[in-house]
Amino acid sequence: MVRFILNGTEVGSTALANERLLDVLRNEFRLSGVKCGCKEGECGACAVILDGRLANSCMVALGSIEGSNVLTIEGYRTTERFAVLNKAYAIVSAVQCGFCIPGMILASECILARNPNPSEAEIQTGISGNLCRCTGYKAIVAAIDTAAKEGQGLW
Amino acid sequence: MVNNYQPRSLQEALNILANESAIPYSGGTDLMKKPDENATYLFLNKIQEMKNIVEDMNYIRIGALCTFTDIIESKMTPSMLKEAASFVAAPAIRNFGTVGGNICNGSPKADCALIFFVTDSKLRLVSKRGERVVPIAEFYLGRNHTILQKDELLVEILMNKTGLDNYYFKKVGARKALTMSRVSFAAILNVKDGKITQCMTAFGAVGDVILRRKEIDEMLIGRTILEAKAVRENYLAAYKQAIHPVQGRVSAEYKKAVCMNLLDDFLDSKGI
């Protein structure tokens, strides 16, 4: 049994130690907001926040997260910070097909948590591991920039 | 729980390795591309004592479990290493990939391994039987093949403290993020009292192992810049002979051309 904290709650998983965290989250905990895009750590669709840092959950083995803190979009969407990002993404219609978006939102959170006033270049670097095929990234970068400005004090 | 270990100390990890065949897992960012159903994993990522960066009289000692992000954020790591770490993949990979994994995978494309190589860093390998400190140049036997024994762990990298400021580093990739090296080059040149005291160069992604030719670099050591300029052509010719890129995702001709261009530019930048 690997015990960890999932979206604020202590949980345990009996899946194999070498199981991908992505699969554990989706199959065992039914968190369908964590998406699978490639299973190689190359697209960021599966991104979660692990011990406070952005992680590709497909590249994390269950056995490595004993006692760790895992935050998925399901946990994050109840926060005030999410509300600011949500609004900012909505204003520029940054969500197209939506498949990259849960990972992208968590990447946005990680950028702002580290630096509440990022430059455009810092934002682009911060989401450089999240592939999007629909938007050309421009609206997403604008959304994160807006969230930084609107969310003064939250980050 | 089948076949996995989560040691909380280095000692515990070494005890396990002494008795079992287990695959060390540090960050998972390479291993998890092809997880083995039947393997036993030794999860090292909770071992705090392997994540420290300390400075002693002679070295900066970097724990093998330091992630690329740790390297970038640390006040103690040299700029050259930070720069190489900052070009690895993307944030999520940098947050969990480790320098230990980067070295032990044995890939000639490894970004931080290149920096350790060019600075003649040493590796402290530890097992229950004891420990050994080996120069990184002796660590690699071939592509994805190192001298690390089954019961051994890479615990620390020992980097020289001084002389790392005047560096040249270039990673050539096909896009601006999430990219492997097509070719990478790192170099250090230090001049004291008009003479070249250090010349260290290395190439990544051009052969089975990171390419470092001390004997070629030695052609410039001890010389003044002017003297070095006089042997520039010999230096380049020696390297041209030594570089035999393996055809990979780009052609060998491309790689060789880039290597020679970068070497040229490095010498130019130093007035040689």
Place this chain on the structure above:
Amino acid sequence: METISKSIKKKDHDSKVSGRALYVDDYVMDGMLYGRLLRSSKAKARISNIIIPELPDGYLVVDNHDIPGENCVQIILADMPVFAEETVEFVGDPILMVVGPDFKEVERILQRIVVLYEELIPIFDMCKSEMVFFNYNYAKGDFDKALEEADHVFEETFRTGHQEHAYIETQGIIAYPNCGRMVISGSMQCPYYVHTAVTKALGYDAKDVQIIQETTGGGFGGKEDFPSILACQTAAAALKADRPVKVIFERREDIAFTSKRHPSVCTYKVAVKDGMITGMGIDVILNGGAYTTLSPVVLQRAMICSSGVYKIDNLQVAGRSVKTNTIPNGAFRGFGSPQTIFAIEMMMDHVAGKLGIESLEFREKHMVKKGDATATSGKYYFHVPLPEMIQRIDELTDYRAKRKLYQQQEGRYRKGIGLALFLHGCGFTGSAEGELIKPVVRIRKTTNDKVEILTGNTDMGQGLKTTFSKIVAETLDISNEQVLIENPDTARVPDSGPTVASRSIMTVGAMLQRAAGKLKQIWQTGEEQIIEENYVAPEFMIPFALQEFRGDAYPTYSWAVNAIEVEIDTLTAESKILGAWGIYDVGVPIDLNIIQGQMQGGFLQGIGYASIEQIDYNAQGIIRNNNFSDYIIPTAMDVPNLVTKIINNPYSHGPYGAKGAGELPMVGAAPAYVEAMENALGVCLNKAPFTMADTMWVLQEVLNNG
């Protein structure tokens, strides 16, 4: 800005941003089984034997013997089998499916199946293939005469490669039998295409097949025809197992084994007299891959726009789509036009260079205007805004000045700027709307005065739920919240045609506008009312005769200009994109943010096509770069300076002035990029993608050797 263009919050924003939106892989059904396909490892072979190990309880194998109807996937023709019979035609040709309750066990069984092949000789080189799928020719004027009378004749060949859609959500289908019906749900663009294919494969009546589109994570044409294939296979499995079956492609599988953009080889022969082009002869070869799929229509579009935005009175165009033993290629945003627009733009640029005339100036002299004839002797009925778009882009980028400046450069870094002028025919090619598709839409007012839109068109990210709703809401003068729209389910919605060809807003949106207009007239509060609307061809169109390629291929065109500025590091051959600018005419945007998002996304996808995206086939016909490490698409750091502007040029026959938008932004990026590389390198180039390795070759071979 028109009122309707004012951006609103997208209808599907909340469900997607919160992670609540469900895509096909997010559904789990009771008793659901998982399927994986076993595919040919040979490019061309006869199957001599298949050895299947003993299967555990609950696991089964599904193959061509389990197709109750016809073992073929109805796309345009029906030459592709659902499961291979005697021969396999490409590496990846599906042979059978293993189905069972545990995904890992299914994989293990798959690994243990042995297929014995009798290898035959495959053809990989499209230029050497003699198997012609489709062959068309058309002409106008007298090209031979133009050749005779010419001062100069220039000839050149251009090549473009495969492109992978790389939608972030891979292909996926769930099929389940339900009381004698077969229900398919999945990631798709065209539920009714899937319906046609599955009905035929199962031999069912139309009413017994139900197709439901789930929230779809990107399509770009990759989910236009391909899902029909997977749906037939999964339906056969569900039928045999009498249980729900889910098949979700792994990324490697998706890159290696699903349809791609047709590679092309285009040869242009240009006659010039007194500094003007008097005639053009164009030869287009498209690599169709192993089966026909959508090749005929891709070829038609490629040929129709092969003379680009230019007035060429003496024109001869020949085209063929050939078979090779490689992945069957299919729809991809642009659908043939990125290939020939690349060629024509590069050719115009090269001819100008040879004549010593500045490239843009030369092209401007030949641009079409309103009233001119099209390549197929139709007409440009509406204003062609190229001159003002060129001026705008020159102001934004300083193109003309930079182009001159960059011709003389020294030093490590070389800059270059390139420009492309292009168009995209809006809607389905030719007379298909009225003759084949015959789209129907319905709107249904509920008893509590909500209005539901019922069409077969799908939102795959391009915002169709929002834009369709806006059209209906605006017409009925009700709030957007009062308009309802669900993912299409063939049991509930009519066939309004596929979501392709940049037709959804212009054609289906117009029908919805008319329907809503009618509803407004007869609106009864508290009553359920249903309005159905059919297609009406614009009255000004000259019907398109496919045999002769004559008439109006499209009712109207969308126009654009792209400029791309690069900086090449001559030491490493890396190129940095300093800026990418696009000016677009798509008629009135139904929603400005949505249109901007389409332009930006399409432009970047086109830049990928031009520079870093390539499919790497080995000598055995296997795609080597079948993962996201090696098939690389642009990240957020690759084109940080991307600028898109929309001009105002309403289309009188589109809903609220809108016309086709989805594909246009993809079409012109490649010539703009490659021309920029030419400007930086000082040589003529003729291929896309033009990669780092290509750049180094030019630097070493061409420039170093004088």
